[in-house]
Amino acid sequence: MARNGLPAALLALGTAATCAGAGVALPLHTSGRYLVDAAKQRVKLAAVNWYGAEEQDYVVAGLEYAPLSDIARQIRVMGFNAVRLPWSNEMVETNPVIANARLAANPSLAGLPALGVFDAVVAALANEGLQIVLDNHMSNANWCCSDTDGNGLWYNAQFPESNWLADWQTMAGRYLNQPAVIGADLRNEPRDGATWGGSDPQFDWHAAAERGGNAVLAANPNLLIFVEGINYATDLTGALGLPVQLSAAGQVVYSSHDYSWDHTGLSSYDELAAQLDGSWGYLLASGVPVWVGEFGTCHTDVSCVTSSSAGTGGFWFSNFQQYLQQRDADWSYWALNGTEARGDTRTLGAEETYGILNVTWTGSASPDLLNALQAVSAPTAAPAVNPGGIVDPVTYAAQVAPGSLASVFGTALAPVTSPAASLPLLPELGGGAVSMNGSVSVPLLFASPDQMNIQIPWELDPAAPASLTVSVGWLSSAEEPVTLAMAAPVVFLMQPGVSNQGAVLIANTNLIAAPAGSGFPNAQPAHPGDYISIFCTGLGAVTNRPATGAAAPSNPLAWTVAMPTVAIGGANALVTFSGLAPGAVGLYQVNAQVPASAGSGTAVPVLLSISGTQSNIVTIAID
Numbered sequence: 001m002a003r004n005g006l007p008a009a010l011l012a013l014g015t016a017a018t019c020a021g022a023g024v025a026l027p028l029h030t031s032g033r034y035l036v037d038a039a040k041q042r043v044k045l046a047a048v049n050w051y052g053a054e055e056q057d058y059v060v061a062g063l064e065y066a067p068l069s070d071i072a073r074q075i076r077v078m079g080f081n082a083v084r085l086p087w088s089n090e091m092v093e094t095n096p097v098i099a100n101a102r103l104a105a106n107p108s109l110a111g112l113p114a115l116g117v118f119d120a121v122v123a124a125l126a127n128e129g130l131q132i133v134l135d136n137h138m139s140n141a142n143w144c145c146s147d148t149d150g151n152g153l154w155y156n157a158q159f160p161e162s163n164w165l166a167d168w169q170t171m172a173g174r175y176l177n178q179p180a181v182i183g184a185d186l187r188n189e190p191r192d193g194a195t196w197g198g199s200d201p202q203f204d205w206h207a208a209a210e211r212g213g214n215a216v217l218a219a220n221p222n223l224l225i226f227v228e229g230i231n232y233a234t235d236l237t238g239a240l241g242l243p244v245q246l247s248a249a250g251q252v253v254y255s256s257h258d259y260s261w262d263h264t265g266l267s268s269y270d271e272l273a274a275q276l277d278g279s280w281g282y283l284l285a286s287g288v289p290v291w292v293g294e295f296g297t298c299h300t301d302v303s304c305v306t307s308s309s310a311g312t313g314g315f316w317f318s319n320f321q322q323y324l325q326q327r328d329a330d331w332s333y334w335a336l337n338g339t340e341a342r343g344d345t346r347t348l349g350a351e352e353t354y355g356i357l358n359v360t361w362t363g364s365a366s367p368d369l370l371n372a373l374q375a376v377s378a379p380t381a382a383p384a385v386n387p388g389g390i391v392d393p394v395t396y397a398a399q400v401a402p403g404s405l406a407s408v409f410g411t412a413l414a415p416v417t418s419p420a421a422s423l424p425l426l427p428e429l430g431g432g433a434v435s436m437n438g439s440v441s442v443p444l445l446f447a448s449p450d451q452m453n454i455q456i457p458w459e460l461d462p463a464a465p466a467s468l469t470v471s472v473g474w475l476s477s478a479e480e481p482v483t484l485a486m487a488a489p490v491v492f493l494m495q496p497g498v499s500n501q502g503a504v505l506i507a508n509t510n511l512i513a514a515p516a517g518s519g520f521p522n523a524q525p526a527h528p529g530d531y532i533s534i535f536c537t538g539l540g541a542v543t544n545r546p547a548t549g550a551a552a553p554s555n556p557l558a559w560t561v562a563m564p565t566v567a568i569g570g571a572n573a574l575v576t577f578s579g580l581a582p583g584a585v586g587l588y589q590v591n592a593q594v595p596a597s598a599g600s601g602t603a604v605p606v607l608l609s610i611s612g613t614q615s616n617i618v619t620i621a622i623d
Helices: 068-077 089-094 114-127 161-174 205-219 269-285 313-327 367-374
Strands: 029-031 034-036 046-049 082-088 131-138 181-185 224-228 252-258 290-295 330-333 384-391 405-411 432-436 444-447 451-455 466-472 480-482 504-506 531-537 565-568 571-580 588-593 601-610 618-622
Touching: 046 131, 068 114, 082 089, 082 114, 089 114, 089 131, 089 161, 114 131, 131 161, 161 181, 161 205, 205 224, 224 290, 252 269, 269 290, 269 313, 313 367, 384 466, 384 480, 405 466, 432 444, 432 451, 531 601, 565 588
Parallel strands: 046 082, 046 330, 082 131, 131 181, 181 224, 224 252, 252 290, 290 330
Antiparallel strands: 029 034, 384 405, 405 451, 432 466, 444 451, 466 480, 504 531, 531 588, 565 571, 565 601, 571 588, 601 618
């Protein structure tokens, strides 16, 4: 009775995430407060920081754990469209050969110098359609930042301003022919006395940014120039009155950073919004572009992501997320890393507790954190469910049963196209969330901007009125009525819209009951007397019912309370099992014997009925 050979598409009912950079005409420039591409279409940067190349091993962390192409693909699939890549002047000027141990999962990179590996990282990210911002993070190769690390200004005794300018020209020119490199973040977190203007050129970061930005543009005129505020990039109060003016217009983007420790005694969203508006948000309101180049929180507990306790990290993060959405700001999260790189106060290989990836660099460390970021990754728009847009996933009829699978159609439903990765299913996916009747969480199999695939919660009363709401961050759709029924049976198709071939297997095999040579994998006609497994949804209540979103049990099985009838070729078939397909969510399985009187052919009709309601008609092949 297992669902052997059932196509994965039946469970996710959707497709993998699309390429993050698809449709972007590079290079980028500014238009008012927005970044736009060469076709004058807005591009909202939803980026991650991938650190390590600026530290003591001169290479991005993680290449000892996972192939570079896999890490780059994960960034794209998770819904990010850009990467901020820190580097140090020491890395550029010494360009040492990277230790093989740091490249253990990427032996093809062995023997390359630091810049050669950096090139490979840029190429892998570009291959996934991701955009890259180069970030001069440190002068000396080390972890940043403190008031005493000797790297608070854009220069120090070992690496004077002349080196800073020359190294920027080296890096900018190096990627002149790589359009995916879209920007230069001139210096990370100016501090240590840095000022915005003033009479002392040793500390005037504004003037230095103009010199640095023009040097970069001389080597690569396609790059955006990101200019961070002073005081650890938290203060851009001087930028409107004393803007950075470069040799080319439309290239300057200001950059801010924000963390929970930048705010003391925070007690409300309004308080945080007022502080941020005063520091840099006012620029957005004035039509000036700002990119939040760093912000982050821990992933070790859900309270890191959201909390109602004032003054906590989760309280700051959830309110900061709301601010990003309400201001529709571009951003870059710190950090992608699953593990730490080698530097002062850091332990090589230790868990990066602010990281998006897990310690093996193979997946998300926290679905809660990832979903929170995905919710603010697209240009801000309120989700909307189409009228009558909650339907069964096969015929799209607007009637569904508790426990069954359903599709929701609308606009701006979820910023990121995402299939569920594991069971039990979660009520948030791709940045979107669904609830019914105001407070009942709905598990998601698939999320995208215009479609979500869900399981209707078991606990809903099919005789009572029902409604559904989609939320993205702090924005929600209007309630849309849902038509519930005790049973609303539909049989899945192998190729919806192409043929009526049913999702029907010859029982206890991987063989699809389809004509041989029909293009389906393992296709073989059934024979009279064979048992077949019909995969469907909407058959209603079951015994041994699993929790909503959880996999169906295998011992004991979950049988339907009502027993269906099955007609094959117009002849009644013996039904031996009707219930949930073990290990799946919302998927039913009906096992029946092909009657001798069913006839033969490549498209023999199969019809299922339960509780007085008929399914759609599908076909199978019978010899």
